[in-house]
Amino acid sequence: MTFLDAIRSALDALRLHKLRSALTMLGIIIGVAAVIAMVAVGGGAREQVVAQIRSLGANLLVVIPGNVTQSGVRLGSGAAPTLTEDDAIAIGREVPTVQVVAPFMRGSGQIIAGGANWASPVYGIDQGWFEAREWEVARGRPFEPDEIARGAQVALLGETVAQNLFGSVDPVGENIRIRNVPLRVVGVMARKGQSAIGQDQDDVVFVPLNAARQRVLGRNFANARSIGAIYVKVREGESLSSTEEDVKALLRQRHRLQPGQDDDFSIRNLAEIAATREASARTLAWLLAAVAGVSLAVGGIGIMNIMLVSVTERTREIGLRVAVGARRRDIRRQFLFEAAGLAGIGGIVGVVAGVVAAYFIAKAAGWPLLVQTSTIVLAVAFSGLVGVFFGWYPALRASRLDPIEALRHT
Amino acid sequence: MALIELKNLARHYRLGGETVRALNDVSLGIDAGEFVAVMGPSGSGKSTFMNVVGCLDRPTAGSYRLDGTAVAELSSDALADLRNRKIGFVFQEFNLLQRLDALGNAELPMIYAGLERSERRARASRALARVGLADRLHHRPTELSGGQQQRVAIARALVNEPKVLLADEPTGALDTRTSLELMALIQELNRDGTTIVVVTHEPDVARFAARLVRFRDGRVVSDARQKPANAADELAAMPVEAAA
Secondary structure, three states, rough: OOOOHHHHHHHHHHHHHHHHHHHHHHHHHHHHHHHHHHHHHHHHHHHHHHHHHHHHHOOEEEEEEEEEEEOOEOOOOOOOOEEEEEHHHHHHHHOOOOEEEEEEEEEEEEEEEEOOOEEEEEEOOOHHHHOOOOOEEEEEOOOOHHHHOOOOOOEEHHHHHHHHOOOOHHHHHHEEEOOEEEEEEEEOOOOOOOOOOOOOOOEEEEEEEEHHHHHHOOOOOOOOOOOOOEEEEEOOOHHHHHHHHHHHHHHHOOOOOOOOOOOOOEEEEEEHHHHHHHHHHHHHHHHHHHHHHHHHHHHHHHHHHHHHHHHHOHHHHHHHHHOOOOOOHHHHHHHHHHHHHHHHHHHHHHHHHHHHHHHHHHHHHHHOOOOOOOHHHHHHHHHHHHHHHHHHHHHHHHHHOOHHHHHHHO | OOOOEEEEEEEEEEEEEEEEEEEEEEEEOOOOOOOOEEOOOOOOOHHHHHHHHOOOOOHHHHHHHEOEOOOOOOHEEEEEEHHHHHHEOOOOOOOOOOOHHHHHHHHHHHHOOOHHHHHHHHHHHHHHHHHOOOOOOOOOOHHHOOOHHHHHHHHHHHHOOOOOEEEEOOOOOOOOOHHHHHHHHHHHHHHHHOOEEOOOOOOHHOOOOOEEEEEEEOOOEEEEEEEOOOOHHHHOOHHHHOOO
């Protein structure tokens, strides 16, 4: 019996009991569909996280001031005004693996332009910001060095703020006020989209660091040079963790911390955050694989069950086939192909169902749809294997029937 | 040398602790071109005889040679091959596969002979034409009468041009007229050179054979030549309204 004949014969047999075949396939279909959908959705979600982290800027460390205890009251991380602009300058100058530093401070305010007003985060930044965050000015121009040095009353608007305050009018050259400080808009930033935690990064106003500190945000800092945080961009190809160590050592020295004394700052590594997310995604993937394995096993047992029924029902057919010259392996192959056909077709239908489901989930969640050919091939191949595995015993049983008994079977 | 040659053949099997001697010391030769009827009451060993001759069963003792091949020593694959090439089976209940049409059923033995699909189709069509079903190639068993179904089974038995056609109660499920038609066909096949062994308990079937072998208690009790009745003549003499 040739391969092709065996396949044709298997499909004939499956067609004979359409409902039964379909129901038997259902277990495999659900298992495979779940795997395809989950892998696609999980992959899409991860892709999005990676894209968001990248949108923050690659190879970035964030240095923030440490927490502080004031008369027994512990204030949160970043509350201590321990970081200064000089720290930032020192990092940029003394750690060779650093490409650029971007000290900044963050506050918020009501932004007024003519009759319109809008509440937004306000960032005081310096020249380093644009390079560290890989964020360009779309219209107008960035801050001039002397504007940053003297804390000029100029501003750059995020796209969302520009839209809300000026609509279709070009805001470049217009005036705005934040906390009664008049500022001239010199440019609009390129659109950046959502951050990793879902914030609209375009809902922002940038002013020179000195202007923010002395005029706009007017926070009462202990040190006139203090800042909110520092972005440290590490050179391409250099190790983030060793740079982190260097920065840490430098800051401990500058802050005159004794060995054993806690850091008065902390450093966050965005790659670490990404790695954590990767790890949790991997855990999820293993979980999915386990679920898929269980559902495929259940589907396989269903196939085994129905194949045993089929062998019993077709005892006479088996007897006849043996009588007209089928060898044991011909009979075995016939039933094995039927089982593999059930599982394989179930796998293919499952892939289609899974892709459709993934498409709708991705669409609803706004994620990119990520269906890899390798996943599909693997799913179909694996389900076929499940069929062969669970079809083996019924096929063996069929091939071992005594033809004389089988022909007498009613 | 005879086509079918049994020498001191025995077939015993154990059933619930007791040894059943289904065949005992059977020696028999059947030449190519013969038409032999094997008769006997149930339990006489005629079914076991048929299974052994059909290479579905192996003898316990003695020897069986089919067309010169000693069957007792063959592996199960070699037996399958022997059945495929040298034996055509016809059963009482036809044993057609319901999901296949006449052509598909007649094709079956050739699938295991490893023939090409086009070759199989052509030969199955020829065999079906020979049994008078040229216009029923694509009918399924449920769309055929009992006589037609048995003709499909005969076509299936013939496609690999076997040395011997083994029929087990071939008319057992058919009415009188259809039985006559079938026996006429079998006689015609025999005239064309096919060796035929029919196992039956009906004298009405056995009388069309040229040789009658009777079994009782696992032994051959008589083996005689006879002048066979002509089924085609009887059919012609039969009143038309008797057709069911």
